[in-house]
Amino acid sequence: MSAPILEMVDIEKHFGSVIALAGVSVSVNAGECHCLLGDNGAGKSTFIKTLSGVHQPTHGEIRVDGQKVNFSSARAAIDAGIATVYQDLAMIPLMSVSRNFWMGREPQKKMGFLKWMDFDHANAVTLEEMAKMGINLREADQAVGTLSGGERQTVAIARAVYFGARVLILDEPTSALGVRQTANVLSTINRVRNNGIGVVFITHNVRHAMAVGDRFTVLNRGKTLGTAVRGEVTVEELQDLMAGGQEMVELEGSLGGTV
Amino acid sequence: MSTEGSVGTDANVDERIQQRSTLKRLLIRPELGSICGAILVFVFFLLVARDSGMFSSEGTLNWTIVSAQFAIIAVGACLLMIAGEFDLSVGSMIGFSGIVIALMSVTWGFPMWVAIITAFIVALSIGWLNGYIVVKTGLPSFIVTLAFLYILRGLTIFLSIATTNKTIIGGIKEKAEGDWLASLFGGKIFTGLFSWLGEQGWISVFKGGSRAGEPIVDGIPMLIVWAIGLIIFGHLLLTRTRFGNWIYAAGGEPQAAAYVGVPVNRVKILMFMFTAFCATVFATCQVIEFGSAAADRGLLKEFEAIISVVIGGALLTGGYGSVIGAALGALIFGVVQQGLFFANVESSLFRVFLGTILLLAVILNTYIRRMITGER
Structure with missing residues (x-):
């Protein structure tokens, strides 16, 4: 082994x-x-x-x-x-699920010489990863505060696994x-x-x-x-x-x- | 068994979402309160002070300038508050930066642009020091910046008296004349457009005197341009960038943010520096407009900035708020302050209004916070 x-x-x-x-x-x-x-x-x-x-x-x-x-x-x-x-x-309860999920590793896209956070990608991946864990969010920008304690743990686990x-x-x-x-x-x-x-x-x-x-x-x-x-x-x-x-x-x- | 489907996780989440009505969904937008407030204030003064000249071109410019002044410092205070900290030294910083500019340019004879750049460097260093002390000692920013409120005000008065024996230093207008950097803070734009509007008879013009035929409002002051620029910058930074996410995170739950690699301390220090930057923009526009710097400038500005931010829906505890909301808070502030003047209302009532609206805003914000986090 x-x-x-x-x-x-x-x-x-x-x-x-x-x-x-x-x-x-x-x-x-x-x-x-x-x-x-x-x-x-x-x-x-x-x-x-x-x-x-x-x-x-x-x-x-x-x-x-x-x-x-x-x-x-x-x-x-x-x-x-x-x-x-x-x-x-x-x-962080006041922030959205998506913002929490990507915290510290936010995806970015370039527009001109500026870098913006890529919310389309961030939200899509968040919804997909949460679905894999058995939690179907209607929208990725709802606040984490609206989730139950167990769901919050699951978001954190899904985040760790995804990264x-x-x-x-x-x-x-x-x-x-x-x-x-x-x-x-x-x-x-x-x-x-x-x-x-x-x-x-x-x-x-x-x-x-x-x-x-x-x-x-x-x-x-x-x-x-x-x-x-x-x-x-x-x-x-x-x-x-x-x-x-x-x-x-x-x-x-x-x-x-x-x- | 299939009837028990509602017990599953998925159904659980859906139930929660359906419980929230569209109204509540709108309510948790941080700007909502200030949008309603701004509409109310405009309707009120349109009814009360319509014939007073408040909404003529020069009247509009009058309250727009006052609102823009509030907005410039509110943007800095807003981002800092969302990052979880306060700065009570904003007002003292305005006085200090103004005196630095005056001393450098008038008293010591440096070119205006050197004076302005020096003021910005000094202000950013003090902002950095504020932030550094807060993150290193873990003391509440309330105490640290309260100390700087006194230190900076004292230094401002001391410096101006020790070098010039006065607390007001004049002669800045002459020094600013033709200076490339000073025109960024004291000039006007769209002057061509405004004289064209005057010629068309769409805005009022001087009837006589040496400027007969020229429009009374001959351009947009740079102060307003700065305000709009800072609002747009702050809003985009906060809502559209990675750094914006870090600002929310640093204020929302600094430990949780640090665990996932957000440089919380750096974010907080940078926001202290940004607040100092905004205060210095305010000070620079002010000294160039007035042509003088005075040691007592900016008194109470820190509270006016914080009130604008709170009216704009930000939480005093950090992690939640909006730059657009803060800007609308500044607009409400400016319109009411100048509107009461136009409406011939006793100006002391303005403070009564201010205290009342602050209280209402904080109560509303607390309620919204409970709704988002589900606390009781």
């Missing part, structure tokens, strides 16, 4: 005396959904920012196609095909969503994975992870506690690992297994 598209080996990240990540190893293959599970404070945000080039790791290696890389900026990670979709900051992302990092894409919207986003993840894109799905909801994940890694107190393949692990085991074992068992007992 060829090298994973993206591989993080024993990543550590220190902020002064605070150790935010104390050894994280995760890899993702093409067409695979790797779920990274962690409770609040486990280091998920730091992990995402390290992977997307916002932070540089203190120790450890990031490899793309088996080659060691150094992401000096968010832009460098994007150029390497690693796109991050943030939970709240994916879209050549090979690995998608999704930061809690389902945590603020209702049941139906969650289902929509999970089916989008499935669709993207079937197109050969690697997905790193970061969540604290084990059931959402179980619905689409191929492999599962638990992050606890800044460390990864090993990776399990689908079918080898149960919801309960993952939940125990996330919460740190013993306490969760006790809690679950007292709550009658409802957690």
Whole structure:
């Protein structure tokens, strides 16, 4: 088997005396959904920012196609095909879907010596790409604010895919969503994975992870506690690992297994 | 099962679109409020002040010039506000640039074009500094530019008193005479057309005196040309270019914009510089027209610019607005200010009107914002 598209080996990240990540190893293959599970404070945000080039790791290696890389900026990670979709900051609600979709990479056409934004092309591509994701917009210039939370995540995912992302990092894409919207986003993840894109799905909801994940890694107190393949692990085991074992068992007992 | 089709995503989106009536769709155009306002204002003054000469050629020129002055600074303030920032130092910048031009040309004897170019360079540097401090410290632009409101005003008065012992420096008209750059700010265009219109008897002409037969309005002042040019430039930049998309993005959600590679800080700094540029255009036209620079010029202009922009439908929080709207806001501003004069209304009532219309505009804009983003 060829090298994973993206591989993080024993990543550590220190902020002064605070150790935010104390050894994280995760890899993702093409067409695979790797779920990274962690409770609040486990280091998920730091992990995402390290992977997307916002932070540089203190120790450890990031490899793309088996080659060691150094992401000096968010832009460098994007150029390497690693796109991050943030939970709240994916879209600008006051701007149109089309303007959001092309933000930072607006298509231009020349007229005389001036360059104008090519809205015909931008709108057409936006409508087409959104349709592929199962969202039929009537017009590309409606404001993103009119879309639901799930649809906004989908626009962000469609944008990343269209601009050549090979690995998608999704930061809690389902945590603020209702049941139906969650289902929509999970089916989008499935669709993207079937197109050969690697997905790193970061969540604290084990059931959402179980619905689409191929492999599962638990992050606890800044460390990864090993990776399990689908079918080898149960919801309960993952939940125990996330919460740190013993306490969760006790809690679950007292709550009658409802957690 | 087919009856449950409405549960799917597609139907979900369609439902949403159908809920929005055509009226609401029109309402979320940022310019709508100011278009209605402008029509109302014109109808009102056509009824009230029709016989006062307000709509004769010279009356029209009068309120057009005032509106154009507002428009020049409103375009800069508009783009900056959409980019998510304010500039309260616009008025002080107008006074400062004027004094720079006067000192350079009259007091120190440089050619007019050198003085004007120096004023622009100094203003752009101060605009850059404003922007740089805002993006580097993350402080609200309200505070940073409030500081510059005082710093620049103080420097303006100090510089003019320290060098000339006066706060008004005259003699600029003579220096501007025949200067190629000064004519870009102080001249008139279409003078041939206007004398032809006068000969045809379509606009009023002087009845006697040394200029008998010449039209009273003998051309379009460059101030108006600048206003129209800046409005067109600002509108096209904002709505038709990649950079315009970045202006919206920088004001709408700077972090989200930065994540996808929009150079948010650079956009904001450039908009601060553009605002300073507009203030200096205003100042240059003014000193050449008046023939003098005064240290107290431009007082309160920053608020008038911001009010025009808000009447034009821009959100104070950034990310939404329109240059055309801001220009119409400036037009409403100018027509009402001069119209009350023509209609012989006590001029202090103008401020009452201004405060009222500002309040109404902000309430309307907030409502529109909720409609777009679906907030409660």
